[in-house]
Amino acid sequence: MIGPIIRMGRRQAARVAMVRSRQTLGSLLARAAAVHGGSVLVDQAAEARTGVPATKLTVAGAAKLVDRWAAALVEDDKISSGDRVVLAMPNSVELFLATLAVSRAGAIPAPVNDAMRDDEIAHVVLDANAPLVIRGVDELDVLAEHLGVSAGLGEDRGADERVAALFYTSGTTGSPKGAALTHRALVGELSRLAALPGGLLICELLIALPVAHIFGFAALAAAASAGVPVRFRPRFRPTECLDDIEERRSAAFAGVPTMYRMLEEAGADMRDLSSIRFWVSGADVMPPELAHRFKRRGAAFALPGLGSIGEATFAEGYGMVETGGGAAAKLSPPFVPFGLGDQLGIPMPGYRFRVVDDDGDEVRVGAVGQLLLRGPGVLEGYWNDSAATEAVLDAGGWLSTGDLVRRGPMGTFSFQGRAKVVIKSGGFSVYPPEVERVFEQHPDVVEAGVVGLPDDTLGEVPVVGLRMAKGATSTPDELLSWVGERLSTYKVPRRVYFVDDLPRTGTNKLQRDELIERLLDLD
Structure with a gap:
């Protein structure tokens, strides 16, 4: 033979x-x-603020x-x-x-x-x-x-x-x-x-993500494995990233939705971004209209004498630190309108998704429930915290994501919201109880309620409703400055509202949805 x-x-x-x-x-x-x-593995820009060298x-x-x-x-x-x-x-x-x-x-x-x-x-x-x-x-x-x-x-x-x-x-x-x-x-x-x-690999990937964030770490690891050179900026500054794309002709950019909003505010429409073949987003929900605009700013390919042709591909990943990065992904190719919006995308190889109700039973198509997933990237557990591990991971290896999704036909899932109280601001997680405890340490504050309100740039921003002590004299700026000395910058609320009381249930739990409505009425 x-x-x-x-x-x-x-x-x-x-x-x-x-x-x-x-x-x-x-x-x-x-x-x-x-x-x-x-x-080349990486070409890192210098960052004077932290002493990082080129x-x-x-x-x-x-x-x-x-x-x-x-x-x-x-x-x-x-x-x-x-x-x-x-x-x-x-x-x-x-x-x-x-x-x-x-x-x-x-x-x-x-x-x-x-x-x-x-x-x-x-x-x-x-x-x-x-x-x-x-x-x-x-x-x-x-x-x-x-x-x-x-x-x-x-x-x-x-x-x-x-x-x-x-x-x-x-x-x-x-x-x-x-x-x-x-x-x-x-x-x-x-x-x-x-x-x-x-021939399938891109020429240069531009990122300015935190390495200690699973998105940034995964992007660097993937690029190293694929042999894709990375232009790395230790700190995200939109003007500098736009300069890099124009001057270096970067072929891909990866960032969180907030970064894309900031690129627009920095004048993306006035720049030549046609070298970009792939835009990549993760860590938060990407508004479809924003993704569409960036698709049009990139291009599918370039021809001698004709320049850049078409529009770029937009890729989005769904995942979290508990999955070691992406658990699902979706692509919106050039001139194709689908692939954007609230769909989570296709589960990555080895992953299975389930949507369950409060009793743990799978919901029917069209219904909303909590997303559970199982796959090769799911965490072993939380270090030194068996109670927290048991709260999110069952004996079969199914992870409770805390995300609410609508189960669609043919194995599709659309994101509806977060079951937890976590606020996603610019790709970072802000947990209200932590911020509330800090405010309540101030002598002028009786109680605090922290919620997320919509923001065009960051997606959501934390704000706080405060019930103040009698005779309190602290101003909003003074309170924010005091809290800022005790919390990371992204956790500090953007606005302070003084309220007569905070809405609570019969069991004294803060009614966050009602608080959001009250604060919106005050704007």
Whole structure:
């Protein structure tokens, strides 16, 4: 029998081997370097406010750096296998690389958002029982130089750890909770991207997302696996991002809906954004009309002498930290009106969705219920919090998302709202009980009620209704300044309303819907 003879070059053989073998967090860049070694991994812009330098690294160069840092951590003997290491570093590609290095050294990294206050970081350190906190990349460099570490570790000591990393989020009480994510959740499916033909890959992805946010981390990990160079900005400034798209001819941009609104406010219509082939959004609901406008600003392709033709593709992901990133996705191709709006999209491979009522029974088509999902990215649990884990994860591995969706025909689901009281503001979660407790610590405040009101830029913003003590003299600006010293910036309400009382149920629970109506009447 005569069959076709397939001759596989070393590069393609490396691609196939990468797809077939097990991917781990600590081996991500070493494996990517076997396929894309000489390609640019990231071109990072400098950020003077936090001291982050301009950095340009190839995939191979970044892999060597991660291996050297991992070797220094092992050589220093400050951590043991399975220890947690909190990475309280400025937002940067170095934070991403340090996360990989800690995992490669056999420990469990816990990157935290640099917008967190010191007391919030202290809570994370205590909750994770972390023996080591790294606050800057210079600490790793100095450690490696002090120990004389020049060669890398040469192996992934974290490969056998069930938990790959802790990504901290806020719970319904507002206290940060560590979502324990596995290697499979974070990078297990990314190796498939290495098998994509080079012609399908974009030229440059522009992002200005927090690395400690699962969206930002997943975007960098996916780009590394696919060999897509990243232009990384440690801080989102719309004018600078527009400059990058025009001057560098970036082919894709990934951000939260708030960023797209801010790009418009910064004059997106006056810029040439035709190099963009893919717009990507996540972490919050993208208004369809906003997505349509950006589709038209991009282009499908360019022809010599004719310039850019058509419009861009818009991609949206649905997911959360508890799923290690995206659990569903949808695409709106050029000149195709569908693929936008409140549909969650198609579940990612390995995911199953269910919609249930308050009794846990599946709802009929057309009815609204809470979305449950199960899949490879679902968290193992919340670190050191069995009660919180049991509240969202059942014995069968089904995760209660807290999102209300309408079950549609043919396995479709449309987002209706959030069952929890969480406020999604600019892609960040604000939990009212936490903010209320801070206000109620002020001597002039008797009680506080925090709710979200619609905002054209951020989607929602937190506002607060306050019942004040007799004789109170504090002004709204004074109260906001006082609270701002005790909370992260994005948690501080945008407006203060003084009210005679707060609506409550017979069991003394705050009636948030009624409070929203009252505050809207005051505007």
